[in-house]
Amino acid sequence: MSDCASCAVRGRAICASLDAGELAELGRMGRRQRVKSGHTLIWEGDDAPLVANVLKGVLKLVVAASDGREQIVGIVFASDFIGRPFGKESLYRVTAMTDAEVCIYNRNSFDAFAGAHPHLQQKLLRRTLDELDRARYWMMLLGRKSAAEKVASFLLEMSDRLAGQAGPTRRDDGFELPFGRQQIADILGLTIETTCRQLTRMRADGLLDLPSRREVVIHDRRAVEAMAG
CATH class of the missing domain: 1.10.10.10 (Winged helix-like DNA-binding domain superfamily/Winged helix DNA-binding domain)
Structure with a gap:
């Protein structure tokens, strides 16, 4: 990818903390991919070799029980980050609810890049803590309301x-x-x-x-x- 500087969600995505040179370096690692509604980008329980920024559309995070029942445990929108940096197995399935477009990175390459850029790691940490807060609220919503x-x-x-x-x-x-x-x-x-x-x-x-x-x-x-x- 060579158009990171003109990305519509750059100001809200995790890469907002990068300067022009860092953004160009990250852009060379990534590629855009369109995801049709209903298509699964990451499978639950499988090794997840990629992470991604959502550019357009809405995707859902789904966890399945052994008997096939499913529960949507999260929804991601444009500028949200999906995938499991610094990890391997995905704990949930990521499926498009609408036609979507994502900016995909190889997880190992992204992990190495993030390791060399502490301010990006801080952005990831803040985003993760926000998601944790949202997940705790969602637990209360589903269980008690x-x-x-x-x-x-x-x-x-x-x-x-x-x-x-x-x-x-x-x-x-x-x-x-x-x-x-x-x-x-x-x-x-x-x-x-x-x-x-x-x-x-x-x-x-x-x-x-x-x-x-x-x-x-x-x-x-x-x-x-x-x-x-």
Whole structure:
């Protein structure tokens, strides 16, 4: 890759800490790859020879039980980092929820580069701690919250992550979900019927509007925050 300096997510990605020379060196190590919706980039339990920055799209992190049941344990968006630096086996499967584009690096080469650039290691550490905080919150959400609290919490999280990406309404308080109701249900550990019922109730109560199947406009954020607990 030779266009790192013009990358749309550079200012938010882990490589934001690199100067022009370091960025050029890292760019020579990487390559862009498009990932179709439903395609798996990294398999759970396998040796993971790559790490990547997400440039576009949304991917999910999935853990499977021995009986085949699956749980989505994380969602990654543009500028997020995926993979396991300084490790080998992946603890989860990484699958695209939408068409996506990633910047891929060989893990061993990336580990060597990061080892020589402490400020990049610090950026990775901060990103890892943020993910740990998010994972702890997600444990509480899945294990202790009611269906209404789960849906409200999810919408607030998506509002923060997808701010300014609304569809035709172009509302400041609106955003467009990159996945459908069934995927929302899978993420929250709910049935699709329960998920749809909660969204319909929130719309009937005037908390939000659903102009299309994937667009959400929050009218009363304080009420949604109260519902989220």
